[in-house]
Amino acid sequence: MDELNEMITSGETQGMYLTFSVGDEEYGMEIDYVMEIIQVSPITEVPDVPHYIKGLINLRGKITPVMDVRLRFNKPPREYDERTSIIVVSQDDNTIGLIIDTIRDVLTIEDSQIGDPAGIKTGTPNRYIKSIARTDHGNKLIIHLERVLSDH
Amino acid sequence: MANDPMLDMFIYENVQLTERLEEILIECENLGGFTEEHVNEIFRIMHTIKGSSAMMEYEPIATLGHHIEDMFFYIREHHPTTLNSDEIADICLNAVDFFKQEVAKIQAGGPSDGDTTAHLTRIEAFMATLTNKGGTPAPAAEASPPPAPETAESPAASSNGLNCYHCTIIFDDGCKMENIRAYQIANTLADYAETIETVPADLLDDCADEIVANGVTITMYSDTPIDVIRSIISEALFIKHFELSGDAGKVSAPAPAPAVLAEPPVVSEPPPIPKMEVPPMQVSPIPAAAMPAGGAEPVSAPAPKRTAADEIPVSPVSEIKQNFISVNVEKLDKLMDLMGEIVISVSMVVNNTDLTGLQLDNFEKASAQLLKNTGELQGIIMSVRMLPISSTFHKMSRIVRDTSKKLGKEAELIILGEETEVDKNIIDNLSDPLMHIIRNSMDHGLEDNREERINSGKNPVGRIVLEARNSGSDVIISCTDDGRGLNRDKIVDKAKAVGLMTRPDNEYTDKDIYQFIMNAGFSTNDTVTELSGRGVGMDVVKKNIEKVGGTVDLDSTPGQGMTVNIRIPLTLAILASIEISVGKNNYLIPTLNIREAFKPNMDDIVIDPDGKEMIMYRGECFSIVRLHQLFNVETDVTNFQDGIMIMIEDDDYMTCVFADLMVGEQQAVVKPIPSFITERIGDIYGIAGCTLLGDGSISLIIDVKSLTH
Numbered sequence: 001m002d003e004l005n006e007m008i009t010s011g012e013t014q015g016m017y018l019t020f021s022v023g024d025e026e027y028g029m030e031i032d033y034v035m036e037i038i039q040v041s042p043i044t045e046v047p048d049v050p051h052y053i054k055g056l057i058n059l060r061g062k063i064t065p066v067m068d069v070r071l072r073f074n075k076p077p078r079e080y081d082e083r084t085s086i087i088v089v090s091q092d093d094n095t096i097g098l099i100i101d102t103i104r105d106v107l108t109i110e111d112s113q114i115g116d117p118a119g120i121k122t123g124t125p126n127r128y129i130k131s132i133a134r135t136d137h138g139n140k141l142i143i144h145l146e147r148v149l150s151d152h
Numbered sequence: 153m154a155n156d157p158m159l160d161m162f163i164y165e166n167v168q169l170t171e172r173l174e175e176i177l178i179e180c181e182n183l184g185g186f187t188e189e190h191v192n193e194i195f196r197i198m199h200t201i202k203g204s205s206a207m208m209e210y211e212p213i214a215t216l217g218h219h220i221e222d223m224f225f226y227i228r229e230h231h232p233t234t235l236n237s238d239e240i241a242d243i244c245l246n247a248v249d250f251f252k253q254e255v256a257k258i259q260a261g262g263p264s265d266g267d268t269t270a271h272l273t274r275i276e277a278f279m280a281t282l283t284n285k286g287g288t289p290a291p292a293a294e295a296s297p298p299p300a301p302e303t304a305e306s307p308a309a310s311s312n313g314l315n316c317y318h319c320t321i322i323f324d325d326g327c328k329m330e331n332i333r334a335y336q337i338a339n340t341l342a343d344y345a346e347t348i349e350t351v352p353a354d355l356l357d358d359c360a361d362e363i364v365a366n367g368v369t370i371t372m373y374s375d376t377p378i379d380v381i382r383s384i385i386s387e388a389l390f391i392k393h394f395e396l397s398g399d400a401g402k403v404s405a406p407a408p409a410p411a412v413l414a415e416p417p418v419v420s421e422p423p424p425i426p427k428m429e430v431p432p433m434q435v436s437p438i439p440a441a442a443m444p445a446g447g448a449e450p451v452s453a454p455a456p457k458r459t460a461a462d463e464i465p466v467s468p469v470s471e472i473k474q475n476f477i478s479v480n481v482e483k484l485d486k487l488m489d490l491m492g493e494i495v496i497s498v499s500m501v502v503n504n505t506d507l508t509g510l511q512l513d514n515f516e517k518a519s520a521q522l523l524k525n526t527g528e529l530q531g532i533i534m535s536v537r538m539l540p541i542s543s544t545f546h547k548m549s550r551i552v553r554d555t556s557k558k559l560g561k562e563a564e565l566i567i568l569g570e571e572t573e574v575d576k577n578i579i580d581n582l583s584d585p586l587m588h589i590i591r592n593s594m595d596h597g598l599e600d601n602r603e604e605r606i607n608s609g610k611n612p613v614g615r616i617v618l619e620a621r622n623s624g625s626d627v628i629i630s631c632t633d634d635g636r637g638l639n640r641d642k643i644v645d646k647a648k649a650v651g652l653m654t655r656p657d658n659e660y661t662d663k664d665i666y667q668f669i670m671n672a673g674f675s676t677n678d679t680v681t682e683l684s685g686r687g688v689g690m691d692v693v694k695k696n697i698e699k700v701g702g703t704v705d706l707d708s709t710p711g712q713g714m715t716v717n718i719r720i721p722l723t724l725a726i727l728a729s730i731e732i733s734v735g736k737n738n739y740l741i742p743t744l745n746i747r748e749a750f751k752p753n754m755d756d757i758v759i760d761p762d763g764k765e766m767i768m769y770r771g772e773c774f775s776i777v778r779l780h781q782l783f784n785v786e787t788d789v790t791n792f793q794d795g796i797m798i799m800i801e802d803d804d805y806m807t808c809v810f811a812d813l814m815v816g817e818q819q820a821v822v823k824p825i826p827s828f829i830t831e832r833i834g835d836i837y838g839i840a841g842c843t844l845l846g847d848g849s850i851s852l853i854i855d856v857k858s859l860t861h
Contacts, residue, residue: 045784063850
């Protein structure tokens with residue numbers, strides 16, 4: 001994890017993606033969004049929020065909301081284990097933690113490797129998926145972070 | 153744009169100056185005229201406003217400032233015997249409003265594009281009457297530019313005891329923006345000078361090259377000792393060298409330079425151009441070193457002063473200023489946030505669970521020291537943010553003045569306890585509500601005319617008392633008028649009509665009834681304003697005060713007037729609270745809102761047909777809020793005997809909340825729920841905010857107000 005964090009903070013981010021898995025699928029997101037990766041820390045529940053918002057964590061003194069990506073993708077809940085991680089992303093002025101099953105790797109993906117999900121024959125593409133990348137490490141679903149974080 | 157420090161400074165300075173100006177004007181109006189000192193001070197303020205806005209290229213402000221400065225210049229010079237001080241005050245106050253408007257525009261990042269025509273016409277008209285009355289030949293137009301022509305024609309300047317100084321300044325090579333630097337110096341000097349001229353004439357024009365080549369020459373008439381002028385110039389940056397010579401009129405004997413200064417100005421003609429009849433003084437970096445031993449005395453006793461007030465330029469104000477620095481509030485906010493973090497970090501270290509059971513004498517000692525120091529630091533940081541409420545109060549004088557003119561009612565404002573200190577954030581939020589309250593008092597509270605007041609045995613001049621005082625951890629601000637007071641019956645009628653009264657009339661105390669007028673639906677109705685006499689914007693007042701964690705209540709004696717009491721916390725930063733637990737979650741309740749906590753007796757529990765649970769306690773019935781149900785938390789403690797009942801109150805409204813356990817006391821630094829969540833679902837019912845606890849965990853703060861009301 002420390003190694004990954006170093007890669008995240010080391011300047012060059014062009015074409016770099018952080019890959020992770022939720023359930024059986026592997027996902028990727030542009031590393032520009034990612035601030036750091038941390039282990040699951042105690043979460044304070046907040047009443048009245050959608051079920052995929054798990055609550056608040058203390059990120060070095062900053063109170064940060066966390067979202068369970070598994071629940072966001074409408075998958076059944078699963079106990080957190082030692083591989084469960086939180087990807088801290090920033091969007092506008094917000095800092096949000098995304099809880100995912102397992103962190104995989106940081107990959108460089110060329111634009112030519114990335115395809116439109118609409119071109120896939122499986123029917124309507126999921127609205128949280130922006131595109132699909134074909135890599136040497138298998139196919140990665142590139143997530144549409146704005147939509148994942150938006151309130152719809 | 154707003155991050156530009158020059159601009160920040162400009163805005164800050166302008167706001168300060170306009171506020172001060174407003175204060176003086178109100179003061180003058182109360183005095184019924186302008187004293188010499190007032191005239192001088194207004195003149196100086198206008199001058200500074202003009203100078204700084206010209207430098208920042210805010211033309212409208214500069215123009216208006218310039219004209220008002222001229223007006224006061226005229227008043228100062230000619231001492232018109234009959235002054236319409238009302239008109240002057242009106243002109244100036246209008247100008248103050250204009251400045252405020254423009255500065256607000258600038259602050260918002262826009263251009264300053266206000267129209268000064270109306271102001272200028274009024275000033276000109278006024279000047280015309282002034283000059284005619286005064287019998288002075290100079291028409292208004294000529295009176296406006298204060299510079300040399302006038303002085304040159306008349307011997308006024310030097311016969312008034314003014315010295316003429318010539319100064320040539322050469323800037324460091326390559327220091328850039330020579331013209332601006334020269335302008336700044338000239339501008340500073342202008343504060344000390346009756347008239348000032350520069351070569352090149354327009355420094356704001358692109359004349360940097362000329363200045364690089366020849367330096368800038370400043371000619372000024374001033375009664376300020378040469379020492380002072382010299383030190384002002386030498387304080388400026390990037391000056392390679394400068395020559396300063398003083399000349400009190402045309403003096404033949406080329407005596408040692410300082411002595412010349414001491415010569416009383418006998419002859420009228422001011423020398424046209426620095427002809428150096430007097431050997432110029434080469435001022436070395438060590439000022440005064442070049443002065444002959446006897447020099448000090450003559451310099452310190454310059455030409456006779458025209459008036460005592462003219463001495464002011466070397467005012468003590470500049471000395472006082474150096475004890476203060478102005479700091480961006482954002483920085484203070486950050487500092488305070490950080491302080492909150494530190495308090496928490498310290499307690500995380502000191503109470504670290506890794507240390508439990510260990511015998512650590514030195515650690516204990518060191519941590520005690522650390523706790524003490526952080527405590528002191530916290531106190532100081534809090535005190536930095538505390539400001540006396542006086543400026544807010546004094547703004548209200550203006551409101552009283554304006555409304556009283558508009559309504560034709562006489563009223564005086566009495567200010568008590570203006571030195572009371574309140575957190576800066578709160579002060580910023582107080583102006584609007586106070587303004588509303590005072591307008592209300594003026595408009596609806598005070599009787600319409602003198603006769604009505606005299607008939608009810610009151611002083612014909614209405615009186616509004618604005619008072620601030622400390623009370624525990626709160627500040628109470630009260631505004632009392634001696635007008636008609638509230639009409640209970642009419643409020644009751646109206647409240648019934650809009651369906652606010654849910655219980656029979658006689659179950660309400662007078663105070664309860666009065667609170668109705670702060671209800672939104674109540675006050676927006678025009679007819680209410682007429683019949684109850686109050687209500688305009690009272691709901692706005694209440695909302696604004698609640699925003700900073702305060703409360704408002706009203707009291708009134710019919711026929712005697714009414715009082716609005718605003719109670720606000722001294723500071724919002726740190727909240728003493730009690731930690732409670734429900735299931736695996738912890739919550740905080742502000743200690744101030746806790747009436748008591750007790751183990752409920754099952755016999756006292758009452759359940760109504762709707763299944764609503766209530767408890768009889770000390771002969772009163774309170775509704776129960778089960779926190780585990782409210783916040784949807786799993787817990788084993790669902791029987792009332794197993795948990796604890798906490799009675800919370802806000803504004804006399806009380807409710808019992810049921811929790812598992814009381815954990816202990818906490819000092820909480822209140823933080824908002826992250827906007828990511830509130831944007832999604834709005835405010836969370838029952839939750840006021842969150843905080844970090846000493847062990848690094850996050851706790852939610854219970855919103856007592858929403859649970860009790």
